[in-house]
Amino acid sequence: MKIFDELQLSGEEEIEKASRSLRAMSHPLRLKILCTLSETEKSVQDIVDHVGTSQSNISQHLAILRDKEIITSRKDANKVYYRLGDTRTVGLINMAKNVFVGE
Amino acid sequence: MKIFDELQLSGEEEIEKASRSLRAMSHPLRLKILCTLSETEKSVQDIVDHVGTSQSNISQHLAILRDKEIITSRKDANKVYYRLGDTRTVGLINMAKNVFVGE
DNA sequence: TCGTAAATTTATTATTTCATGAATTAATTA
DNA sequence: TAATTAATTCATGAAATAATAAATTTACGA
Numbered sequence: 001m002k003i004f005d006e007l008q009l010s011g012e013e014e015i016e017k018a019s020r021s022l023r024a025m026s027h028p029l030r031l032k033i034l035c036t037l038s039e040t041e042k043s044v045q046d047i048v049d050h051v052g053t054s055q056s057n058i059s060q061h062l063a064i065l066r067d068k069e070i071i072t073s074r075k076d077a078n079k080v081y082y083r084l085g086d087t088r089t090v091g092l093i094n095m096a097k098n099v100f101v102g103e
Numbered sequence: 104m105k106i107f108d109e110l111q112l113s114g115e116e117e118i119e120k121a122s123r124s125l126r127a128m129s130h131p132l133r134l135k136i137l138c139t140l141s142e143t144e145k146s147v148q149d150i151v152d153h154v155g156t157s158q159s160n161i162s163q164h165l166a167i168l169r170d171k172e173i174i175t176s177r178k179d180a181n182k183v184y185y186r187l188g189d190t191r192t193v194g195l196i197n198m199a200k201n202v203f204v205g206e
Numbered sequence: 207t208c209g210t211a212a213a214t215t216t217a218t219t220a221t222t223t224c225a226t227g228a229a230t231t232a233a234t235t236a
Numbered sequence: 237t238a239a240t241t242a243a244t245t246c247a248t249g250a251a252a253t254a255a256t257a258a259a260t261t262t263a264c265g266a
Contacts, residue, residue: 014204015131015138018196021203022129027224028122035118044243057225059244068203078233078242088202093121095198099191100124100173101117130254147213160255162214181212181263 024068029053030061031093033082037071038090041083127171132156133164134196136185140174141193144186 025034029051036042036050048058062082065071070089074081084090128137132154139145139153151161165185168174173192177184187193 014200015134017204018199019129019131019134022125022134022199026122026126026129028118029224031118031122031125035113045241054226055243056227056245060224063244070203075232075243080243086202088198092195092198092202095191095195096121096125097117099189099195100171101120132254148211157256158213159215159257162212163254166214178213178262183213 021068021070024064024070025089025093027061027064029057030065033058033061033065034070034084034089034093037082037084038087038093041074041081043079043081045079047082124171124173127167127173128192128196130164130167132160133168136161136164136168137173137187137192137196140185140187141190141196144177144184146182146184148182150185 025031032051033047036047042050044055044058044062047062048055051058062071062073066073066082069085071082072085074083128134135154136150139150145153147158147161147165150165151158154161165174165176169176169185172188174185175188177186
């Protein structure tokens with residue numbers, strides 16, 4: 001089916017890019033962070049409270065997601081607030097849930 | 104928004120499951136394999152020809168995808184044929200492309 | 207049965223990833 | 237200015253991944 005072919009990943013760069021992004025969101029803590037951010041933007045400390053583990057650890061995971069531009073940050077005074085770079089990310093997670101987790 | 108909350112990943116197990124599956128499909132070679140299998144089922148050798156790298160390497164990646172039930176296999180005489188476990192996987196990949204790779 | 211092709215498995219090595227804890231930077235408040 | 241809070245960075249060691257090559261299994265055909 002030609003139409004489907006057109007839509008698919010082609011070319012080394014596209015594969016690599018998608019692969020890196022998927023890999024970035026595939027870590028359990030990072031997936032939790034993304035779920036947490038789906039509601040509203042949150043400060044690092046808010047995320048720590050919601051997700052668990054140390055602030056240092058969260059900060060490193062945030063850096064990975066930020067680097068892939070899956071989330072963006074904004075600094076307000078003392079705090080740094082994170083939000084999803086693209087709200088469709090939530091849709092992607094839900095779709096993954098339906099395909100892989102759902103029964 | 105309650106409706107959205109309901110749809111999201113909740114509970115440690117769901118997070119872990121989705122995370123493992125996403126991680127499994129996030130490797131460039133495995134993403135290529137999934138793209139290749141979106142058209143039609145293929146033998147291991149077919150996949151090797153389409154994707155590149157050694158048969159041994161492909162076999163190991165297939166095992167990872169098989170283990171997570173992202174693909175299934177069928178043995179016919181001498182050969183083993185692989186196909187997608189859930190055709191919605193293609194949709195998921197396309198969505199990832201749209202969100203992460205964009206145009 | 208012997209040899210061969212297809213696929214998987216195993217072992218090895220190199221690389222990457224992750225969590226932890228200490229050190230650092232930046233902004234705030236006492 | 238000193239002390240405190242928020243966040244990031246850096247260094248370390250342990251664990252997980254991935255590619256290569258060699259060994260093994262399975263089924264087929266001469």
